[in-house]
Amino acid sequence: MKIIRIAKTAAVAAIALFSTLVAFGNITDYATNFAFVQHVMMMDTIFPDATIKYRAITSPVLHNVFYIAIIAAETLTALLCWLGAYRLATNLNGGAREFNRAKTVAISGLTLGFLVWQVGFMSVGGEWFGMWMSKQWNGVPDAFRFFITILLVLIFLAQRDEETV
Template sequence: MMIIRISKTAAVAATALFSTLVAFGNLTDYGTNFAFVQHVMSMDTIFPDAAIKYRAITNPALHNLFYFLIIAAESLTAILCWIGAYRLATNLRNDARSFNASKTLSIAGLTLGFLVWQVGFMSVGGEWFGMWMSKTWNGVPDAFRFFITILLVLVFVAQRDEELA
């Protein structure tokens, strides 16, 4: 059905827009968002008696490097999803084989987005650096919301499409 193909294209474009806005916000409000990375990596707001504080990284150069990598991954997610949405859109009326083949960059972008927020924020930030313990710098709920949304789009887009009627 055409509506399913349009829906998949729109879902990828919506993820592209989201990733673009996140990356843009991180670039244009570098200091505010950098403070988040700095506090999470420094582990300076987790429980005072936490036994995992030895994991803290307090080197500002490493904070900037990690933040740069986050912004780069968010930006690449956006770029892949924008190109992927364009490819889906230009193949809407084509045969199923062509439409399914046009999903490659969308799937790559969605997978990268999932990895950014699930691995980067939930696993590394949340668990390794104990971000969940911070009342001030806890991005776990947001990261969860982001990666679950992206994962649902990924599952939807990855489903094989059949020939149009």
């Protein structure tokens, strides 16, 4: 059904918009979220008796490198999702084979977005750097919300489309 194709295209565009706004915010207000990355990596607000503090990275250069890598991945997620949404939109009336082929860029963008928030924030930030222990700098709930939303769109999009009636 064509409405399903429209829904998939709109869902990918919604993730593109979200990723664009996140990247834009990080670029135009660099210092605010840089402080977040810096505190997570320094592990200066986790439980005082945590024995994982040896994992802390205190180098401002590395803080900037990590933050720039995050912004680059968020930006690439946005670009891939926008391009993917465009490719889906231009194939709405095409055959099932063409529409299914048009999904590849969007799937790449959604997968990258999933990896940014699940691996970058949940796994590395949350578990390696113990971000979940911080009352002030805990981004785990937000990251979870983001990557679950992206994952649901990815699952929805990946469902094979049949010929429209």
